[in-house]
Amino acid sequence: xxxxxxxxxxxxxxxxxxxxxxxxxxxxxxxxxxxxxxxxxxxxxxxxxxxxxxxxxxxxxxxxxxxxxxxxxxxxxxxxxxxxxxxxxxxxxxxxxxxxxxxxxxxxxxxxxxxxxxxxxxxxxxxxxxxxxxxxxxxxxxxxxxxxxxxxxxxxxxxxxxxxxxxxxxxxxxxxxxxxxxxxxxxxxxxxxxxxxxxxxxxxxxxxxxxxxxxxxxxxxxxxxxxxxxxxxxxxxxxxxxxxxxxxxxxxxxxxxxxxxxxxxxxxxxxxxxxxxxxxxxxxxxxxxxxxxxxxxxxxxxxxxxxxxxxxxxxxxxxxxxxxxxxxxxxxxxxxxxxxxxxxxxxxxxxxxxxxxxxxxxxxxxxxxxxxx
Amino acid sequence: xxxxxxxxxxxxxxxxxxxxxxxxxxxxxxxxxxxxxxxxxxxxxxxxxxxxxxxxxxxxxxxxxxxxxxxxxxxxxxxxxxxxxxxxxxxxxxxxxxxxxxxxxxxxxxxxxxxxxxxxxxxxxxxxxxxxxxxxxxxxxxxxxxxxxxxxxxxxxxxxxxxxxxxxxxxxxxxxxxxxxxxxxxxxxxxxxxxxxxxxxxxxxxxxxxxxxxxxxxxxxxxxxxxxxxxxxxxxxxxxx
Numbered sequence: 066x067x068x069x070x071x072x073x074x075x076x077x078x079x080x081x082x083x084x085x086x087x088x089x090x091x092x093x094x095x096x097x098x099x100x101x102x103x104x105x106x107x108x109x110x111x112x113x114x115x116x117x118x119x120x121x122x123x124x125x126x127x128x129x130x131x132x133x134x135x136x137x138x139x140x141x142x143x144x145x146x147x148x149x150x151x152x153x154x155x156x157x158x159x160x161x162x163x164x165x166x167x168x169x170x171x172x173x174x175x176x177x178x179x180x181x182x183x184x185x186x187x188x189x190x191x192x193x194x195x196x197x198x199x200x201x202x203x204x205x206x207x208x209x210x211x212x213x214x215x216x217x218x219x220x221x222x223x224x225x226x227x228x229x230x231x232x233x234x235x236x237x238x239x240x241x242x243x244x245x246x247x248x249x250x251x252x253x254x255x256x257x258x259x260x261x262x263x264x265x266x267x268x269x270x271x272x273x274x275x276x277x278x279x280x281x282x283x284x285x286x287x288x289x290x291x292x293x294x295x296x297x298x299x300x301x302x303x304x305x306x307x308x309x310x311x312x313x314x315x316x317x318x319x320x321x322x323x324x325x326x327x328x329x330x331x332x333x334x335x336x337x338x339x340x341x342x343x344x345x346x347x348x349x350x351x352x353x354x355x356x357x358x359x360x361x362x363x364x365x366x367x368x369x370x371x372x373x374x375x376x377x378x379x380x381x382x383x384x385x386x387x388x389x390x391x392x393x394x395x396x397x398x399x400x401x402x403x404x405x406x407x408x409x410x411x412x413x414x415x416x417x418x419x420x421x422x423x424x425x426x427x428x429x430x431x432x433x434x435x436x437x438x
Numbered sequence: 439x440x441x442x443x444x445x446x447x448x449x450x451x452x453x454x455x456x457x458x459x460x461x462x463x464x465x466x467x468x469x470x471x472x473x474x475x476x477x478x479x480x481x482x483x484x485x486x487x488x489x490x491x492x493x494x495x496x497x498x499x500x501x502x503x504x505x506x507x508x509x510x511x512x513x514x515x516x517x518x519x520x521x522x523x524x525x526x527x528x529x530x531x532x533x534x535x536x537x538x539x540x541x542x543x544x545x546x547x548x549x550x551x552x553x554x555x556x557x558x559x560x561x562x563x564x565x566x567x568x569x570x571x572x573x574x575x576x577x578x579x580x581x582x583x584x585x586x587x588x589x590x591x592x593x594x595x596x597x598x599x600x601x602x603x604x605x606x607x608x609x610x611x612x613x614x615x616x617x618x619x620x621x622x623x624x625x626x627x628x629x630x631x632x633x634x635x636x637x638x639x640x641x642x643x644x645x646x647x648x649x650x651x652x653x654x655x656x657x658x659x660x661x662x663x664x665x666x667x668x669x670x671x672x673x674x675x676x677x678x679x
């Protein structure tokens with residue numbers, strides 16, 4: 066009956082209940098979309114590391130993120146391939162480039178060169194064409210999301226990157242890097258574009274044998290290549306993400322707006338629930354006089370908090386789902402890991418219950434004797 | 439000798455009004471027996487509602503002892519007093535004081551199920567029976583604000599009776615009612631007290647109430663100044679008040 070009383074009181078005070086629900090929707094949606102943008106950006110930051118099939122990345126010494134670093138000598142490749150724990154090792158060349166548009170302008174992009182013929186670490190989602198297109202010396206990919214930036218090139222169309230002839234061989238689907246448009250090509254074309262010598266590469270990707278202990282393998286590779294930075298893929302991914310979060314202000318900015326969204330929601334919920342209790346003081350006094358204990362009143366308010374949290378969460382997550390669906394293939398980076406919604410919902414319910422504490426204190430302090438005044 | 443359902447011994451009650459301590463109920467001895475409609479009468483501020491709320495375990499006495507059904511309850515905790523109120527008392531308030539968010543039936547049920555108990559079929563049937571007895575059977579699903587003041591007060595009486603309490607405490611139940619509604623409400627209370635097993639205590643300064651009183655207790659300035667019994671016949675002479 067306490068839950069029914071709680072529900073009926075909420076339905077009776079529709080305006081204030083709507084305000085409280087709005088507070089929950091604000092928390093779920095505003096915080097959710099901020100976090101989804103954060104996770105979308107995180108994915109962009111470490112997109113290469115996360116999608117390449119390597120267990121270990123070898124970078125130049127003092128590398129903090131995958132998008133930085135200098136050149137490694139190609140002779141290191143043979144040294145690494147000589148390590149027992151290594152199943153295969155392939156070089157990767159990354160370089161910046163300027164794509165020439167038909168109207169004479171240029172647009173910056175990141176070129177990733179893959180070793181032929183295996184093209185290990187190549188694009189993983191295609192809108193048109195396939196990875197085999199990159200076996201062609203001039204072929205590069207363009208992403209569907211970047212077609213407008215690149216002047217809507219079609220497969221087979223020819224342009225230039227850094228004044229080097231390239232031909233669009235395939236269109237990838239939603240593959241972007243944090244530092245801009247990602248263009249994949251073969252390693253030889255990448256060297257030509259970036260003017261990188263044949264004896265150099267940016268990284269060496271290493272796949273370990275299934276029996277190898279990754280930590281031991283990293284230590285061995287570090288001994289074999291003393292002037293390099295050797296990362297397990299997960300380490301380089303998190304190191305890259307930390308680097309951008311702390312050095313670009315993105316973490317602070319999104320964290321701040323997340324906190325603001327949360328605070329706005331809490332304030333709305335607290336004030337509206339408190340207003341409801343103020344309006345219903347006489348009812349609580351009557352219930353207390355009839356035999357309700359303080360804890361019965363507290364439980365009633367708690368139920369109200371839970372109902373508001375439940376309804377607000379459903380609406381908030383629906384709006385969030387619409388937002389995520391609407392931005393799925395857009396240039397706005399959004400991503401919601403599956404583990405996040407339950408935590409977000411639980412956290413919001415907790416906030417809602419915290420917000421109801423003030424109302425609870427007010428309602429439980431109502432003296433039953435006031436029912437007689 | 440009928441056993442008292444409520445016994446007050448040397449009960450006082452002080453209030454601090456922000457400036458000074460005021461004794462609103464002076465040393466009071468009082469026993470309430472079942473089967474009587476007891477009227478507590480007196481001018482505003484005389485202490486009659488304070489006495490009623492002490493009897494109903496809503497307020498704690500400052501000094502003195504209080505017994506319910508022979509058991510001392512003076513020092514019971516707040517939660518224990520709430521449980522006793524729920525079990526042994528029914529309350530009828532000045533203006534019905536129904537919860538507007540709940541339907542009429544739910545207003546009756548909530549008084550018994552507010553401590554989290556399940557609403558049983560028996561309880562629901564009892565609610566319907568009480569509403570029927572008070573001529574409100576067709577209003578079970580209505581909201582309080584859809585009923586007249588007199589009907590609301592009858593719902594208040596039904597709510598007070600649903601737990602089959604030992605003692606019914608009524609705080610000026612006719613003050614907001616017209617003559618006809620007052621008569622219906624007072625007839626109902628008289629019938630309830632006449633059933634013999636239940637005590638009805640009614641606070642009022644409405645002279646229309648006195649003819650229904652089996653016992654009239656006059657209070658002035660926090661003290662009982664007169665306590666007379668008129669079993670069955672009521673107080674017919676207003677002058678005696």
